[in-house]
Amino acid sequence: MRKTMLALGLLLALAPAGAGAISIGLSPALVTGTVGVAFDLDVVVSGLGDAVAPSLGSYDVDITFDPAFLAFNSSSLVGALGAGSLQSSGAAAGVLDLAEVSLLSPADLDALQSDSFVLATLRFTPIAEGTSSLGFSQAIAGDGFGAPLQVTTGGARVVAEGVIPEPSALLLFALGALAVTRSKRGRS
């Protein structure tokens, strides 16, 4: 018992007060898309405690992309930091800024969050064929008390192929009408 208490004490005492590194990355890491066809990327955080500290109380990330290759369509912050959180998102010159601060208490944040979850969903459209990368130029994250969390980041790669020519709706309609007409004539 005494040894157990000592071991427990040592374990608790030597455990760092802060948390280890968390990860903020893009998912999926590889997107195979088509020029002109939008696709979604999730911004995912992982490495947090599962309903325990450390939880994520705030983040501010800048995601870089090549505007000659990708057109940014929209971002949707899913409110993972709780109702009423302060949010900001905006893109300019190939940099997408996402930031959010929770207004919940640290205990409520712990209870709300699992060890990994989606922060935001981003929508891009390839505008040119080829391969391009998305990465992070800034990643700040804080725990429930506003203390900084060490962050590792993971980007994504997008491979876009050319547009597959498709018959237009009007052409399809005309072909259908022609088929119906021929079928009627054949019956008569």
Add this chain to the structure above:
Amino acid sequence: MAKRRQRRSGAGLVLAVALGLAAGAARAAEPAEPVALAGPLATAEGALEPLDVDVYTIEVAAGEQLFVALFDAQDGAFTDTRLSISLGGAVLATDDDGGDGFLSRVALEASAGGSYEIRISGFRDDDFDGSHAEGAAQPAPYRLVVGVGAPPLPGESEPNDLAGDADAIPAGGLLRGTLGSLDVDRYTLPVAAGDSIAVSLFPLDAATGSPLPSAELGDTRLGLFDAGALFAEDDDGGPGLFSNLARSAPAGASQVGIAVTGYRDSGYQGVHPDGPFDYALLVARFEAAGALLCDAAAPFGTIDEADVAAIFAARNTAASGPDDPRDADHDGTITVLDASKCRLCIGSATCPPPPACGLLGIEPLGVLALLAAARRRRSRRAAHEAEVSR
């Protein structure tokens, strides 16, 4: 107090040595200089002593306007200063008594971007080498207000002649107004108990909006009001015939009204023929000692969601100084972490730092467990020894 001993030469050396001996060896500790300020509105407090020149820097982009004003920290106007602005070693502007009483003020439009250096010295120190006696008896405290704005500055919104129509002072503390005959321009600024405010008027070129070197074209009167009652005013505090003043807000005031009118209009009713002319209004709030950390936006006195939102909106910018209430972790930069720390104080009238979760990374719970185990071990050993001795 930002002070630095400067190199001196020539005739100034004799005076400098004499003043240095007079001042004695006791001198307050000085921070590293130059002290970096950050716009759009920066404030600093310092004190002048003989032989010292205080140096500040601020980044200004080409085309932006820089307004610098000195105020007496004790609601007076007797500190006698000299002020210079330089870029890359070239002095661009200097001023002696442009401000309230003997204080200095100066404004310019930056023709080139860069780190502009602001030097503050005693009025005798023409060369800014420290040859002055200001603060010889005791350190002469001053307050520095620096505003940086890209033209066109935010404008006043007429009609604002009546207190009920007063314009709110923008967050950057700078705006452009036009005073015409029979016109009174009124503004309002939220304050907290113990705050003081500093207000300066600078003349602007009506055509270009640039600061004018001369202020003889317009003649203003400046009044500060608490709930409609005038509590401080200035006529020709300077530069030229323009006005400026700094005063403590009356006890219990939550808003201070600012009125700009012609110098003849002592009743602030618009009874004057002055104008039209353009001016820049620079307004800063100096918080009471021990100002509330995180209390970054009106209403002041209690930390609320508006404060957190203001900090969040200012993220990734430099703090205006060591006392910037938005920089909760005092690292010099406003980030989401500051907003996150401050959210823990919402609803509170005080904002202490977040409770420590451990000393040097050691959890208190662990330390307690270790202490309990050691105590239990000691008591068992004592019991065992007692049993053996029996």
